[in-house]
Amino acid sequence: MRLQVLFHLNNPSLSAEYRRGFASLLKEAIKRGDSPLFARYYSRLHTLKPFTFSVFFPELAGNEGEYFKVGSKAILHFSTCSYEVGVSVYNGLLQIREFPLFENKIRFQNVFLKPRVSIVQDRARFKTMAPVLVNTKGDANWYLLPGDEGFEEGLNFSVQEICRTFLGIPEATVEFYPIAIRRKVIRHYNMHMQGFVGIFELCGQPEVLNLIYQVGLGVRRSQGFGMLELVQTASHKPAEEETHE
Structure with a gap:
């Protein structure tokens, strides 16, 4: 929703x-x-x-x-x-x-x-609507970028947390493929945090990709980070838009 x-x-x-x-x-x-x-x-x-x-x-x-x-x-x-x-x-x-x-x-x-969208394939292309934060296991305040050592582990740790909590899937993982991304530094709670913005693809189970689309990617999602939009491909089906006042 x-x-x-x-x-x-x-x-x-x-x-x-x-x-x-x-x-x-x-x-x-x-x-x-x-x-x-x-x-x-x-x-x-x-x-x-x-x-x-x-x-x-x-x-x-x-x-x-x-x-x-x-x-x-x-x-x-x-x-x-x-x-x-x-x-x-x-x-x-x-x-x-x-x-x-x-x-x-x-x-x-x-x-x-907004229209309801469902991802039906195991690969989807996303564009960030807010910076994505990925932290390293063992240090919640150290944020990693694609290409950094431990990035994939940190990314999948956050994916596993949301899948375990909201889908009941204990060992979900995704593969991350950057297309056009850049580093972005954000001030939040009097700290400077590095994240990334841009376009990338994720590979994984469709239900996992749908959950990421719905609740965001990375950490601090409910604080205004990690929100994504789908780049138009054949891998998702949009519904008609509804408007309310």
Whole structure:
């Protein structure tokens, strides 16, 4: 289930830590939309969450120090493998007409339900909608790039975690084939983290590829990282788009 949510910003300047603010918005939406579901995912630390998100600023015009000049518009893209979570976010967002975002405020304008897509082959091409973070086993704060020693192990460790939790598959793996990727450094929780953006292919079981498409790739997915979109190929089947206000 994928949602596209439109917001208006009161101020054209926004902290580079904006992902934290939108993560708080989604947390509040789930709390308002389904309080027992909120308790399931937020009552304990380090609970894997079945969603990812990314934020796009159509009027982005660079930065001033630790602030981005984002203009007046923000588009939140949200994706989940859980219909229950998707409905709670949808219903919760309808109740939040305005939300503080650091020194700024965002006002809800509209929400759209995006087409459902199913991957039917064992190879799919993806483009990042948010940077992908892959950390090394044993050091959660050391992030790896494709080609680094331990990258494949770290990537598949995160894939195995989501597959074990959300699919009940204990030993899932994927093969990673970069096409056009580049390093990107992101400021998050007062730390600088290196990730990658661009286009790549993954090979694996179709149900594993579908889960990655739905909940994201890598770590910190529910904090605004790892969201992917499919590059148009014959390996997936789109459905018709539905629009809601």
